[in-house]
Amino acid sequence: MSEIKLPCDIIGKVNAICSEHGDDPKELINILHEAQHLMGYLPEEMQRLIAGRLGIPASKVYGVVTFYAFFTMTAKGKYPISVCMGTACYVRGSEKLLEEFKRVLGINVGETTPDGKFSLDCLRCVGACGLAPVVMIGDKVYGRLQPVDARHIIESLE
Amino acid sequence: MKALTRPEDLNSLRRDAAASLSLREKSETQTNGQSCGLETGTGHIQVLVCGGTGCKASSSQLISEKFHELLAEKKLDAHVDIVTTGCFGFCEKGPVVKIIPDNTFYTQVTPEDVPEIFARHIIKGERVERLLYTDPKTGLHVSDSKHIDFYRKQMRIALRNCGFIDPENIEEYIARDGYAALAECLSKMSPEDVIGQIKLSGLRGRGGGGFPTGKKWELARKSPGDVKYVVCNADEGDPGAFMDRSIMEGDPNSIVEAMAICGYAIGASHGLVYIRAEYPLAIHRLKTAIAQAREYGFLGKNILGSGFSFDIEIRYGAGAFVCGEETALIHSMEGCRGEPTMKPPFPAEAGYLGKPTNVNNVETFANIPAILTRGAEWFASIGTEKSKGTKVFALAGKINNVGLIEVPMGTTLREVIYDIGGGIKDGRKFKAVQTGGPSGGCLTEKHLDIPIDFDNLLAEGSMMGSGGMIVMDEDDCMVSVARFYLEFTVEESCGKCTPCRIGNKRLLETLDKITSGKGTEEDLKTLSTLGKVIKDTALCGLGQTSPNPVLSTLRHFHEEYEEHVRDHKCRARQCKALLTYSIDSKLCIGCHLCARNCPAEAIIGDVRKPHIINPAKCIRCGMCLARCKFKAISVN
Structure with missing residues (x-):
């Protein structure tokens, strides 16, 4: 455990989350949700820390983190952009919209721009199908978009 | 509020609570077409503002705030209530605002419209046309x-309270006969009677499979064990279906009540809701409902003095479609990877922590209180021979009225798409409707008149699924659509069994080959054979149904596949690799707009002279086509 280099306050918070859930391995997914909230992602050291607390192998924690789409091991950008790839958005052109975001930002899905400002992801249905195609940036939903809107949105955030 | 301890207490509470809802209930049936305002002598006005995720995304919260602000300013708080409700269903026209008692339905309202509605309608009683x-x-x-x-042909049972009550106020739910079914079960019925009623109603699971709910409860009841669990599957994973979320946002108490009834019926005292973490509003409303139900004594120890105890906790999903499969969901709740296991043992025998567990979907639960208060015979009188009651569909895609609808089983696809959905967007031609999400299939024009029920959809190679219904027009390529669904399945496959992990990947590669213009006739045979093998051999529901989108499009749109492999043509112009963009030199005036916008610098030409596209550089993004004002660019 000596190689854990997380900031002290984060270690304290992770430990607190684990004890709140009674260090119970059954609570692993709930714990990971709260832990991911601390830094926006789940770095390897954090997973080892949790594994140690719950008394389970780190491989099991890693297995769970990589299984579920909601958990991520890479840091997100200041503006995390998620293009909805639900079917309703797909048939209303979200694929072309995604292509345009990739092109404007110069990154692929799952990546973050070098300046740490934008990251690009896909998500499955936010349930605002009446506004299709939609993009979520942070908590804000942008609806009824055309590919040309991608550049405007990025410029408005820069 | 002191917790209720007797069923009779509920009756007096309902009478008290009914007052606030009577205005709304009256306006459902007794409007005379006149609009009402405070100056025209209307005693009390209620403004219902949709607070579902769709309308919230277009700032419905600001609409409520603006109303509150104006009311405070004019000191009219005592005469007008602003009620935030769940989803009205008419998402296409959101945000929706409804004025009671005249039942005026305002659509696409913006916060800027609020002062006008306030001054003209609420004060003067004139409608804002x-x-x-x-x-x-x-x-x-x-x-x-x-x-x-949109509303005329609907029949709302599961959605009965959505868009009508304030989901964060348990008393409004009680006023609508809420918790009456639970009180009735606990005071007058044995668990066997309850199961008997559910069996009699003919209710089948709304999550996808359509297994008879009463039978499922009976199996869990008969399973030996002192500790049992009730699980609500709220991990709505089908992209494009949002009924479970809307029910939890609009009427969360119906789920709490139904789970308690199920607990009583099967002999469980512990309930778990497995919900998507991506649904923050639904989680919030459900938590509120659970807390209020505890406070009022509908959850906890010795409910309504019956000796029966039941409580509910929430478990979060983390984005895995396979967790819609019962066994995978249970593993996920235990903190593990959500991988399915062989059945038997069924969850009813050995589920959560190895104990007998009953898993039902949100919409299934939402029907339970209505069945018990209005009677199993009433429910069984609705629908078709083998599919009773109603079904909620999330209508989306290339359709005029996107939204959430509920229709009796046996309604035809044509009624749903043309009468309720208002037909195809932009006057285009209908091509296909996809039901059942990634596990379902595409149906065509010739299926429009079949009555929708579990068995009819299955017979045509699709399925009911959770109720996603995506409408497609002539601009959609069916090969690409099949590829889209398969890409989803491949991403979501847990990888445990070979047919799903490798078979679906091979299917996807073959479809990739076809959409990129390299497909052969042989590939079509491969798709069909491999698809059938996967269906027969995969471990769980996800794998067994994953080839459906491919097999159903192969069956109903074979010509389109053939065109892709034989003529290298995509009639919907969706498969980029099969397209060529060209400029008509007679129509091009050389304005250079296309060249300036081309991201690949593939367009060359001098100003005021016809331009040309270099096919080697062209990335087929369609930007030039969208920008050209002279219709000089064509795509073939």
Whole structure:
């Protein structure tokens, strides 16, 4: 455990989350949700820390983190952009919209721009199908978009 | 509030609570077409503002805030209530605002419209015509939602309270006979009676499979064990289906009540809701409902003095479609990877922590209290021979009225798409409707008149699924659509069994080959054979149904596949690799707009002279086509 280099306050918070859930391995997914909230992602050291607390192998924690789409091991950008790839958005052109975001930002899905400002992801249905195609940036939903809107949105955030 | 301890207490509480809802209930049936305002002598006005995720995304919260601000300013708080409700279903026209008692239905309201509604309607009693729904057939304004085609053919059982009550106020739920079914079960019925009623109603699971709910409860009841669990599957993973979320957002107490009834019926005292973490609003409303139910004594120890105890906790999903499969969901709740296991043992025998567990979907649960208060015979009188009651569909895609609808089983696809959905967007031609999400299939024009039920959809190679219904027009390529669904399945496959992990990957590669213009006739045979093998051999429901989108499009749109492999043509112009963009030199005036916008610098030409596209550089993004004002660019 000596190689854990997380900031002290984060270690304290992770430990607190684990004890709140009674260090119970059954609570692993709930714990990971709260832990991911601390830094926006789940770095390897954090997973080892949790594994140690719950008394389970780190491989099991890693297995769970990589299984579920909601958990991520890479840091997100200041503006995390998620293009909805639900079917309703797909048939209303979200694929072309995604292509345009990739092109404007110069990154692929799952990546973050070098300046740490934008990251690009896909998500499955936010349930605002009446506004299709939609993009979520942070908590804000942008609806009824055309590919040309991608550049405007990025410029408005820069 | 002191917790209720006797069933009779509920009756007196209901009488007290009914007052706040009577205005709304009266306006459902007794409007005379006149609009009401404070100056025209209307005693009390209620403004219902949709607070579902769709409308919230277009700032419905600001609309409520603006109303509150104006009311405070004019000191009219005592005469007008602002109620935030769940989803009205008419998402296409959101945000929706409804004025009670005259039942005026305003659509696409913005916060800027609020002062006008306030000054003209609420004060003076005049309708704001420009915000009313316009009937596309007659071109006339319709003020009352009852007369809008979108609502006319609907029958709302699972959605009975959505868009009608304040989901964060348990008393409004109680006023609508909420918790009456639970009180009735606990005081007058044995668990076997309850199961008997559910069996008699003919209710089948709304999550996908359509397994008879009463039978499922009976199996869990008969399973030996002192500790049992009730699980609500709220991990709505089908992209494009949002009924479970809307029910939890609009009527969370119905789920709490149904789970308690199920607990009583099967002999469980512990309930778990497995919900998507991506649904923050639904989680919030469900938590509120659980807390209020505890406070009022509908959850906890010795409920209504019956000796029966039951409580509910929430477990979060983390984005895995396979967790819709019962066994995978249970593993996920235990903190593990959500991988399915072989059945038997069924969850009813050995589920959560190895104990007998009953898993039902949100919509299934939402039907339970209505069945018990209105009677199993009533429910069984609705629908078709083998599919009883109603079904909620999330209508989306290339359709005029996107939204959440509920229709009796046996309604035809044509009624849903043309009468309720208002037909295809932009006057285009209908091509296909996809039901059942990634596990379902595509149906065509010739299927439009089949009555929708579990068995009919299955017979045509699709399925009911959770109720996603995506409408497609002539611009959609069916090969690409099949590829889209398969890409989803491949991403979501847990990888445990070979047919799903490797078989679906091979299917996807073959479809990739076809959409990139390299497909052969042999590939079509491969798709069909491999698809059938996967269906027969995969471990769980996800794998067994994953080839459906491919097999159903192969069956109903074989010509389109053939065109892709034989002529290297995509008639919907969706498969980029099969397209060529060209400029008509007669129409091009050399304005250079296309060249300036081309991201690949593939367009060359001097100003005021016809331009040409270099096919080697062209990335087929279609930007030039969208930008050209002279219709000089064509795509083939």
